[in-house]
Amino acid sequence: MLKILQARIQQYMNRELPDVQAGFKKGKGTKDQIANIRWLIKKKKKKKRELQKNIYFCFIDYTKTFDCVDHSKLWKILQEMAIPDHLTCLLRNLYAGQEATVRAGHGTIDWLQIRKGVRQSCILSPCLYNFYAEYIIQNARLNEAQAGIKIAGRNINNLRYADNTALMVESEELKNLLMKVKEESEKAGLKLNIQKTKIMASGPITSWQIDEETLKTVTDFIFLGSKITADGDFNHEIKRH
Numbered sequence: 001m002l003k004i005l006q007a008r009i010q011q012y013m014n015r016e017l018p019d020v021q022a023g024f025k026k027g028k029g030t031k032d033q034i035a036n037i038r039w040l041i042k043k044k045k046k047k048k049r050e051l052q053k054n055i056y057f058c059f060i061d062y063t064k065t066f067d068c069v070d071h072s073k074l075w076k077i078l079q080e081m082a083i084p085d086h087l088t089c090l091l092r093n094l095y096a097g098q099e100a101t102v103r104a105g106h107g108t109i110d111w112l113q114i115r116k117g118v119r120q121s122c123i124l125s126p127c128l129y130n131f132y133a134e135y136i137i138q139n140a141r142l143n144e145a146q147a148g149i150k151i152a153g154r155n156i157n158n159l160r161y162a163d164n165t166a167l168m169v170e171s172e173e174l175k176n177l178l179m180k181v182k183e184e185s186e187k188a189g190l191k192l193n194i195q196k197t198k199i200m201a202s203g204p205i206t207s208w209q210i211d212e213e214t215l216k217t218v219t220d221f222i223f224l225g226s227k228i229t230a231d232g233d234f235n236h237e238i239k240r241h
Helices: 002-016 030-051 071-080 085-095 125-139 174-187 235-240
Strands: 056-060 149-151 154-156 158-161 164-169 198-201 216-218 220-223 226-229
Touching (some): 002 125, 030 149, 030 158, 030 164, 030 220, 030 226, 056 174, 056 220, 071 085, 125 158, 125 174, 164 174
Parallel strands (some): 198 216
Antiparallel strands (some): 056 164, 056 198, 149 154, 158 164
16 A cells, blocks of 8 residues: 555655655666766866856755654645645554653653654655655745856756755855755754754855854765765765775
């Protein structure tokens, strides 16, 4: 039954989610987003020599992402994403009545109803999280933002693979995009891990503080298991393997 439900939901996910989100989509993988980021850096590096433009990245990290998905918000999001009511009803029934207890010492505490978190090891969980994350990005209105990187007449300011999110712009407006994502994430119950969220730039950038913590600026970052550098070089990746 779960595989049938997954196939149905997958159809809507492929239709509703933009191509900048490659997570758990048929024919897409982590290598696609790694290659896309490297291609953007190389292309902008060449353009920089002509137009003196820099490129700025923010690699976002969340705290306990999949555990913080609010069930009541999730059902509303699926409705807004045009998922048919009968599919949402099946999902709600799947999640209904879940309880947990904690063993402490020689006993356990009272059973508590689980209202957050997608089911561990469930084949539906990646799809459900993708819808949840897409709702956050849509509410942050990144698709309407002028800040980004212009490629063939299209403005691109984010690339994602499930909860792995990279923001990118040609100016320090990056902070404005990050704050929008942070605000909408918190409304949905997700919290950014500021200590693990990193900034990478091909040019000089001023340091930022968010929630009284300074975001660390780096010259390279491990994104989806691959090292991304500010200059787009990947010879080091060959040495790693």
